[in-house]
Amino acid sequence: MAWTDERIDSLKNMWEKGLTASQIAEELGGVSRNAVIGKAHRLGLKSRPSPVKAKPKAKKDPKPAAKAKKPPAKSATTPKPKEEHVARRAMPPPTPAARTHAAQQARQPKNDGPKIVSVGPGGFLRQGPGDQQAPIPPAPPRRLVPAKPSDEIADKTSLLDLSDKICRWPINHPGEPDFHFCGEEVNPGFPYCVEHCGRAFQAQLPRGTRRPPPPLPFGGPRVR
DNA sequence: CCCTGATTCGC
């Protein structure tokens, strides 16, 4: 996949946010962790807490032909083919439990660590309900652009299934295995079904009326 | 084992 400006921007954002390369790769979709790191370095973003301190000698092990090669069998100690990212991508739906595991290693704390964040397709950051962070996203457009799914979801309404007649409301987050679209019949004249129109288009209340923040499909806590 | 980022280098 190509490094579009938006993706690069996302990458920078997340990298500086302290997300791991793996997380960034997942969010961006279509790229491996290595790709992210490589790109980050090429961009001049550099090194955050790196596990590896010193790199004394550059080694040049004869790396024969192409990337598809599985070189020197080293006593069968490093079976780590390029299947790495394939395997990760092919993982079963991250159940809450699975996610939890991944999340905790991904520095997603329970209480006082770094904030839990993830990044939407536009590169803006999603935050937890408690997080008051004003900065980057100035004003997400009300117009919703159905994000591009990073994986195809069988028998759910995928990006390719969208049409004028079915609700384009996104379910879950892009990049998640079960990300798909609502798929209900639309409220005629609107891009969403009746229910989701109710979410997307809310009547303007008189000034001073307090109302919970508009539950946009992206930009807030999970909406379903 | 898992994870992490860093580096190399063929493409």
Place this chain on the structure above:
DNA sequence: GCGAATCAGG
């Protein structure tokens, strides 16, 4: 410029 392969520290 890209990223797989590989390394090396936790």
